[in-house]
Amino acid sequence: MKKILLILVGVLMLVSAAAQNHPDWLKSAVFYQIYPSSFQDNDGNGIGDIKGIQSRLDYVQSLGVNAIWLNPIFKSAFCDGGYDVIDFYLVDPRFGTNTDLVELVKEVHKRGMHIVLDLVAGHSSAQNEWFKQSMEADANQHFSDYYIWTAIKPNDLTQQEASRWVEANAPRARYYIKNFYDCQPALNYGYANPSPSHPWEQSVDAPGPQAVVRELENIITFWLEKGIDGFRVDMASSLVKNDPDKSATIALWKKINGWFDNKFPEGVLIAEWFNPKQSIEGGFDIDFLRAGNLFSANMRGQTAPAKVYFDKAGEGSISNWYTSFKDQYESTLNKGYISVPTGNHDSPRIANSERNDSQQLKVAMTFFLTLPGIPFIYYGDEIGMRYIPNSPDIEGSRTRSGTRTPMQWDDSQNAGFSTAPKEKIYIPQDPDLNRPTVAKQDKDPDSQLNYVRTLLKLRASSAALGNDGEWKLVSDVNKPYPMVYIRRNGNEKYIIAINPSDKKVDAEFSTLNLNRVAYTLGTTSKCSYKAGKSVDTIKMPAVSAVIFKFE
Numbered sequence: 084m085k086k087i088l089l090i091l092v093g094v095l096m097l098v099s100a101a102a103q104n105h106p107d108w109l110k111s112a113v114f115y116q117i118y119p120s121s122f123q124d125n126d127g128n129g130i131g132d133i134k135g136i137q138s139r140l141d142y143v144q145s146l147g148v149n150a151i152w153l154n155p156i157f158k159s160a161f162c163d164g165g166y167d168v169i170d171f172y173l174v175d176p177r178f179g180t181n182t183d184l185v186e187l188v189k190e191v192h193k194r195g196m197h198i199v200l201d202l203v204a205g206h207s208s209a210q211n212e213w214f215k216q217s218m219e220a221d222a223n224q225h226f227s228d229y230y231i232w233t234a235i236k237p238n239d240l241t242q243q244e245a246s247r248w249v250e251a252n253a254p255r256a257r258y259y260i261k262n263f264y265d266c267q268p269a270l271n272y273g274y275a276n277p278s279p280s281h282p283w284e285q286s287v288d289a290p291g292p293q294a295v296v297r298e299l300e301n302i303i304t305f306w307l308e309k310g311i312d313g314f315r316v317d318m319a320s321s322l323v324k325n326d327p328d329k330s331a332t333i334a335l336w337k338k339i340n341g342w343f344d345n346k347f348p349e350g351v352l353i354a355e356w357f358n359p360k361q362s363i364e365g366g367f368d369i370d371f372l373r374a375g376n377l378f379s380a381n382m383r384g385q386t387a388p389a390k391v392y393f394d395k396a397g398e399g400s401i402s403n404w405y406t407s408f409k410d411q412y413e414s415t416l417n418k419g420y421i422s423v424p425t426g427n428h429d430s431p432r433i434a435n436s437e438r439n440d441s442q443q444l445k446v447a448m449t450f451f452l453t454l455p456g457i458p459f460i461y462y463g464d465e466i467g468m469r470y471i472p473n474s475p476d477i478e479g480s481r482t483r484s485g486t487r488t489p490m491q492w493d494d495s496q497n498a499g500f501s502t503a504p505k506e507k508i509y510i511p512q513d514p515d516l517n518r519p520t521v522a523k524q525d526k527d528p529d530s531q532l533n534y535v536r537t538l539l540k541l542r543a544s545s546a547a548l549g550n551d552g553e554w555k556l557v558s559d560v561n562k563p564y565p566m567v568y569i570r571r572n573g574n575e576k577y578i579i580a581i582n583p584s585d586k587k588v589d590a591e592f593s594t595l596n597l598n599r600v601a602y603t604l605g606t607t608s609k610c611s612y613k614a615g616k617s618v619d620t621i622k623m624p625a626v627s628a629v630i631f632k633f634e
């Protein structure tokens with residue numbers, strides 16, 4: 084009996100260790116996201132490339148980041164900025180060759196950094212050979228069941244389902260199911276509850292979906308064996324269809340992640356899921372969380388635009404963000420990492436026409452870089468590159484092009500991004516003569532760029548401020564200016580206070596019984612901390628952020 088109990092305890096310990104099976108390097112990882120078409124053009128055709136990225140690695144490292152995520156670089160028809168992959172085993176010629184990529188990986192590793200690629204797991208390009216073959220009348224070929232084909236479109240589909248049916252009139256059948264744009268047919272991972280009256284709904288363990296999973300594992304293996312450190316998985320929650328509570332998709336990812344952790348213990352898989360509670364249960368190492376109304380007024384699913392928190396008007400709220408962040412943070416604690424990125428290729432940048440002075444942007448950066456979990460800096464956010472409204476819709480970008488404009492390095496032609504004529508540049512750059520550049524900010528000790536470097540240095544020096552340090556809001560959630568929170572690890576403790584408003588503000592909260600408080604870093608030293616008998620008070624000038632260390 085005792086023996087059985089011991090074995091049981093042992094198995095349980097193994098299972099829980101497996102649930103926390105993340106490579107050690109994530110404990111101190113800070114990522115930098117690069118949109119390859121827009122970072123550095125090496126061959127002078129107006130579009131960024133791998134050799135260009137390689138030539139800027141010293142800069143990337145100088146920020147204090149130690150990992151890179153590249154948006155898609157595989158052969159693509161570019162109907163959605165590379166998220167429509169024609170060949171998952173080949174670098175697109177516009178970025179270089181597979182050998183260029185392997186070279187880049189070596190250079191990244193030489194600097195002690197890591198690099199992950201973007202894996203579009205849920206769909207391919209309609210020009211992918213797999214899809215072309217699956218269109219053929221003979222439905223028993225190698226790739227025939229890689230996609231979902233149907234002769235009919237039932238009239239009881241929900242509006243959302245119906246929007247995914249694309250009429251193709253292929254020899255095989257009339258319709259296929261897409262994931263995003265029409266040019267992105269969904270790969271067939273099966274249905275959560277296949278209906279017998281819907282013959283196109285295969286079960287997750289049918290031969291077609293199983294073959295797709297094997298293909299996915301082959302792609303991952305191919306690149307990991309070439310030295311890549313992992314992937315950010317695009318639309319990871321989209322795989323299994325008709326899966327409203329995502330349980331079948333979570334179960335599928337659990338299997339894939341189990342296989343992955345075993346085969347590549349140092350590798351990472353990052354979910355684009357925006358729901359860490361689900362993705363981390365599915366075995367992912369990291370998932371993103373949206374900053375919601377903290378930065379952007381027009382969130383999906385909201386009728387009236389909410390007031391933005393990071394705004395000088397000081398009329399925003401943190402309560403929605405706080406409720407969701409706290410819930411996600413606490414539910415995934417010690418299981419996996421959350422990340423609130425400074426931006427990404429799909430959302431407006433933090434810098435825009437209203438939020439553009441360096442003080443405001445430093446306040447925002449203080450927030451992002453003192454949160455728990457893994458920081459992701461979107462290229463250009465470290466210098467405050469602006470969202471450029473009305474940028475042309477390029478390669479399916481729609482309004483997202485304003486967030487994908489080429490990097491601004493210096494005051495030379497095309498801000499040092501490319502030697503091509505201006506009209507050949509991938510997306511027109513910020514036309515402002517005073518646009519922020521790396522060269523200008525590098526020289527200025529007071530610049531946003533150098534502030535970001537200092538913040539990351541401080542973060543790297545402290546387990547409390549690091550990825551695994553605890554986090555807790557101490558100010559009143561209903562009086563959000565300033566927002567005050569604690570980061571702590573054992574006896575090491577920091578207090579961070581954030582005031583995006585253009586008013587002097589103060590916060591009072593139950594005393595933390597501190598012996599000593601020391602100003603460590605901030606946008607101004609004119610912030611004060613007063614420890615009282617029952618109440619502590621922080622006073623801050625307009626548009627400021629501060630980090631205190633305390634004992």
Ligand code: GLC
Nearest residue numbers: 163166203263317318428429
């Ligand atoms: C993800 C990508 C986005 C892309 C979409 C379809 O959300 O981030 O850029 O358009 O998936 O692949």
